[in-house]
Amino acid sequence: xxELEQSPQSxxxxxxxxxxxxxxxxxxxxGLYWYKQKYGEGLIFLMMLQKGGExxxxxxxxxxxxxxxxxxxxxxxxxxPSHAGIYLCGADEYGNKLVFGAGTILRVxx
Amino acid sequence: xTGVSQDPRHKITKRGQNVTFRCDPISEHNRLYWYRQTLxxxxxxxxxxxxxxxLEKSRLLSDRFSAERPKGSxxxxxxxxxxxxxxxxxxxxxxxxxxxxxGYTFGSGTRLTVV
Numbered sequence: 001x002x003e004l005e006q007s008p009q010s011x012x013x014x015x016x017x018x019x020x021x022x023x024x025x026x027x028x029x030x031g032l033y034w035y036k037q038k039y040g041e042g043l044i045f046l047m048m049l050q051k052g053g054e055x056x057x058x059x060x061x062x063x064x065x066x067x068x069x070x071x072x073x074x075x076x077x078x079x080x081p082s083h084a085g086i087y088l089c090g091a092d093e094y095g096n097k098l099v100f101g102a103g104t105i106l107r108v109x110x
Numbered sequence: 111x112t113g114v115s116q117d118p119r120h121k122i123t124k125r126g127q128n129v130t131f132r133c134d135p136i137s138e139h140n141r142l143y144w145y146r147q148t149l150x151x152x153x154x155x156x157x158x159x160x161x162x163x164x165l166e167k168s169r170l171l172s173d174r175f176s177a178e179r180p181k182g183s184x185x186x187x188x189x190x191x192x193x194x195x196x197x198x199x200x201x202x203x204x205x206x207x208x209x210x211x212x213g214y215t216f217g218s219g220t221r222l223t224v225v
Binding site: 048097 | 114116143149150152153154155157165168199201203213214215216217218219221
């Protein structure tokens with residue numbers, strides 16, 4: 001089955017700084033989802049990428065899927081305390097379900 | 111539509127007791143998924159339904175776990191003879207089969223604590 005590795009496991013950034021979270025797959029990605037989760041709550045959908053080289057942005061968050069479709073990155077520009085949380089990448093496995101990475105914990109210091 | 115609803119939000123139970131959780135998906139969605147998430151980990155797939163048919167179950171789903179979706183709408187997840195290792199967040203999600211690009215919508219989860 002597909003496995004996703006996220007890096008870093010956690011990071012602390014100063015408010016206003018940029019940051020990048022990576023998600024690497026053991027297999028070709030046919031659909032890659034990014035979610036955000038606050039502690040103890042459900043998952044909030046951020047973006048979904050399907051095509052190699054695809055890039056999507058929403059507010060200050062940009063996600064990319066590399067050409068070989070085995071790695072995705074999530075970039076946050078000018079981080080704010082509201083960006084704090086757990087970021088999860090999920091791979092669409094055969095169109096039947098999502099398989100998730102372990103998540104990246106982001107803390108933003110103000 | 112208010113999204114995916116899960117009930118209860120929190121459940122504390124004594125070891126050995128049975129618990130049941132409910133999930134109401136987005137009404138237009140024909141697929142419903144159950145996941146389990148422990149602290150510091152991503153959600154782990156348990157099972158999913160398309161309409162009322164249970165199409166896949168994970169090896170994580172022991173015999174003490176059973177899920178149903180009798181009319182193809184809401185679903186229940188029951189855990190019998192709970193153990194401390196069952197303590198986790200149980201997440202429900204729904205989607206529309208064949209429209210993967212539209213994504214999976216998750217509920218707020220049910221946090222189970224077994225004491």
